[in-house]
Amino acid sequence: MRHLKKFAVSALALTLAASSMAYAGGAKIGMITTLSGGGSGLGIDVRDGFMLAINQSDNKDVEVVIEDDARKPELAVQIADKMIQSEKVDILTGIIWSNLAMAVVPSVVAQGKFYLSPNAGPSQLAGKGCNPNYFNVAWQNDNLHEAMGAYANAVGYKNSYILAPNYPAGKDALTGYKRFYEGDLAGEVYTKLGATDYAAEIAQIRASGADSVFFFLPGGMGIAFMKQYAASGVDIPVLGPAFSFDQGILGAVGDAALGVKNSSQWSNDLDNDANKAFVASFQEAYGRLPSLYASQGFDTANLILSALDGADVKDADAFRAALKVAEFDSVRGDFRFGNNNHPIQNIYVREVVKDGDVLTNKIVGLALEQHTDAYAQECGM
Amino acid sequence: MTAALFFEQLLNGMQFGVTLFLMAAGLTLVFGVMGLINLAHGSLYMIGAFACAAVAAATGSFWLGLVASIVAAAFAGAIIEVSVIRRLYDRDHLDQVLATFALILIISEGCRFVFGSFPLFLDVPAILAGPVILPGGLPYPIYRLSIIVVGGLVALGLYLLIAKTRLGIRIRAGEADREMIAALGVDIRTLYTIVFALGAGLAGFAGAMVGALQSVQVGMGEPVLILAFVVIVIGGIGSIKGALIASILVGVVDTLGRVSLPSMFGLFMDPSAASSIGSSISSMLIYVLMAVVLIFKPEGLVSQNG
The missing domain is CATH 3.40.50.2300 (Response regulator)
Structure with a gap:
């Protein structure tokens, strides 16, 4: 009898769990x-x-x-x-x-x-x-770069100097930026993948008369570039995708990154x-x-x-x-x-700020609203 | 290119060359004196950078970090020499390459174990931050200028050490004839440990100085190591003077090539293709330089036997 009761209770519990x-x-x-x-x-x-x-x-x-x-x-x-x-x-x-x-x-x-x-x-x-x-x-890889191109138009940059490593994703990045950016190019430079010294490029940026610098340099390359750029005294505004200004990297870049605008589909605020x-x-x-x-x-x-x-x-x-x-x-x-199983989403512009002692990003605007990638039409789905 | 821009790029090339020299000096000493191929030299460079970043973060002083970088790298170098390298002098180069490659893996993963996989923060000290205005109105980062000066001083110090001191005489003698100097009563084992630790300390120092400018992360040493090998081959193995000349040469050729080739190709190509082709060719330029030097001077620019 006790066994039966126990059984009944657990059966009841199971049904409840299943229905909820x-x-x-x-x-x-x-x-x-x-x-x-x-x-x-x-x-x-x-x-x-x-x-x-x-x-x-x-x-x-x-x-x-x-x-x-x-x-x-x-x-x-x-x-x-x-x-x-x-x-x-x-x-x-x-x-x-x-x-x-x-x-x-x-x-x-x-x-x-x-x-x-x-x-x-x-x-x-x-x-x-x-x-x-x-x-x-x-x-899609191009998205964040496209957003930065759109942002450059919105704030009225007319003469961008653009920079990326010489490998497929680097070329996609500059192509993505140029797909939306409507101004002129003060220079388009591909650096060696893994390069960590950008003195030569920074000197060229200074001499180029650019009004903005867009760069895609993931990982250690971006850290090196930002630190050297800050030390060089060149004060042309810098733009980039979120990758070079994200939480894991900001600590290593330090205050050199303050104020930089970057594009991202997400931000912690x-x-x-x-x-x-x-x-x-x-x-x-x-x-x-x-x-x-x-x-x-x-x-x-x-x-x-x-x-x-x-x-x-x-x-x-x-x-x-x-x-x-x-x-x-x-x-x-x-x-x-979207039709090609890639997200259709907002891409925001963030700015690097200091929150107490911690460098982080805050959203300052919307670069592209409900953006679909450029390849969606080529997909037969 | 304007004269000012050219001059600035020349300085950039020199600064790059000087940092290469700090790496190459140790490498060429170890290779020349001890006949050892040390692939783990890049790891000592990394140890220096991590030690500097860790100490600078803990104490707030870049200068203490700089001292720590030399001490840590030299100490690590001495331990490595006594525990591993010492057993490799009589082996052929393949064994040395294998063993020192294993050291790269061990040190890299050890560094990640201690410091984690995110890059560390290390910035130039406040006194050296920002640009200075050179004669002619050209702004140039003070820190880079100081690297050139410090590199020059280190070169001078090494020259005096090798040419004027008893230790230097022993190092040169050890290079010429290992058995004879041992027979003369010089403790060759200790001498080798000292030379190895000296080279390691220089590499660590370079790592710390460059780490403040670039990024302090696991694996930062290997790209520099490759260039340092190019430098010692061009300069002549075992020669500090050769390493100095070759590293400045490599630094300047690489920097000027990177800047001027894309614009040269731009004269007869569309800018996008010119930039892409120009940068590809400029990244080969120092290897072309090495090949040309080896054709005319197979033993390098400064041959030890000539």
């Missing part, structure tokens, strides 16, 4: 990201943001496997194969760099798995190479409830301010969780549809996908 949760299926997620070597700060932020969302979720059936690609394409490919074949993951995510994404994503989606990009957005995957199983939760909760909980969990990359990791995980809420990951069509509607509270505010 509707449906939340499990899934196995493979994350391939850069956790060692150059650029590992980005991968660590994506991972931390992603895992924060997973840990906050009620859905305890989601399993995440994380591996380090050390920024090597061949290693990323091996890990992807292993995750699909022996770990049997349903969804892959995590890659930071476009060249690694190009090596991994096409074969992953061809095997019927889902790939959600928390960072890289190469143009090939946004245009002709778009795929129903590939979702980009961050941006973006005024919405999801973002406030995210910034507070990220700080509590990791003891530092979240970066752009952390916000992208967080959004990616929440998108997956929202889709699992309504659809079984094994039912590819239903799960794909559930991803596409993107019913989740993005830290960017409104979030929706």
Whole structure:
């Protein structure tokens, strides 16, 4: 009799739980990201943001496997194969760099798995190479540069000096800027990838008579450029995408970055409830301010969780549809996908400010409203 | 290009050359005296930069950081010499390359373990911040100017050390004949440790000075290491004088090439393509220089035997 009663109670509890949760299926997620070597700060932020969302979720059936690609394409490919074949993951995510994404994503989606990009957005995957199983939760690579071009028009710059490393993403950056910027160019310079001394370029900037400088120099290159630029006494205003002014890097640039305008789809002062909760909980969990990359990791995980809420990951069509509607509270505010599964979103202009002792960004304007990337028409979806 | 701009670029080239010299001087000493290829020299450069950033952050003084960079790198160099390098002198170069490459990996990951993967902050001291107006009305960063001066002083100091002191005589003797100097009662093991620590200290010093200008992060040493090898090959292995001449040459050629080639191509191409091709060719320029030097002077500009 006692046993029976116990059984009845637990059965009741089960029914209650089931009815209140509707449906939340499990899934196995493979994350391939850069956790060692150059650029590992980005991968660590994506991972931390992603895992924060997973840990906050009620859905305890989601399993995440994380591996380090050390920024090597061949290693990323091996890990992807292993995750699909022996770990049997349903969804892959995590890659930071476009060249690694190009090596991994096409074969992953061809095997019927889902790939959600928390960072890289190469143009090939946004245009002709778009795929129903590939979702980009961050941006198409050109977006932030395009926004800075639009901003330069808005504030009336007429003669920009533009600068990027001599590699594909550098060329995409300057192309993106020029796509929107309408003024003249005082100079267009490609520097050696990984260069850390910009004295020669800064002297040319001084001599060029430019009224603004736009640069895309990710990682240590940007830190070096900004410090040297500040020391040179050249006072032409500087513009750039968020990458060189994000939370992980600002500390190393120091006061040299103060006042610089940069473009981003996210900022930690973006005024919405999801973002406030995210910034507070990220700080509590990791003891530092979240970066752009952390916000992208967080959004990616929440998108997956929202889709699992309504659809079984094994039912590819239903799960794909559930991803596409993107019913989740993005830290960017409104979030929706365009026809090519890339975000249509606002891109803001931020300014580097000092909050107490900590350098951070605050939003000062909107550069592009509900912006769609330039390759969407080329995608046949 | 105006004369003022040309002069400024010349200064930039010299400053770049001087920082290369600080790296190359240690490398060429170790290679010349001890016959050892030390790939981990770039890691000592990184250790210097991290030590300077950490001490400067803790004490607020860049100068203490600078002292710490030399001490830390020299100390690390001495430990590495005693524990690892000492076993490699009689091995062939391939073993040395393998062992010192392993050191790069160990030191890089160790640095990440201690300091984390985000770049550290290190800024130039307030007294050297900002530009100074040179004769002719040209503004130039004081810090870069001081690097040129300090590099010149280090070169002079090294010259005096090698040419005028007893330690210098022993170093030169060790270079010429390792067995004979040991037979004469000089403690060759200690001498090697001193030379290695000296080279390491110089690399750490360079790392700290350049770190304030660029960024202090894991892996910062390897690109400089490659250039430093180019410098010692051009200059003649084992020669401090050769390293000085070659590093200034490489610095100036690289800087002027970077500036003038894109505009040269711009005369007969559209600007975008000219910039892209010009920068690609200018990044090869120092290797072309190295090839040309080796054709005419296979032992480098300053040959030890000539």
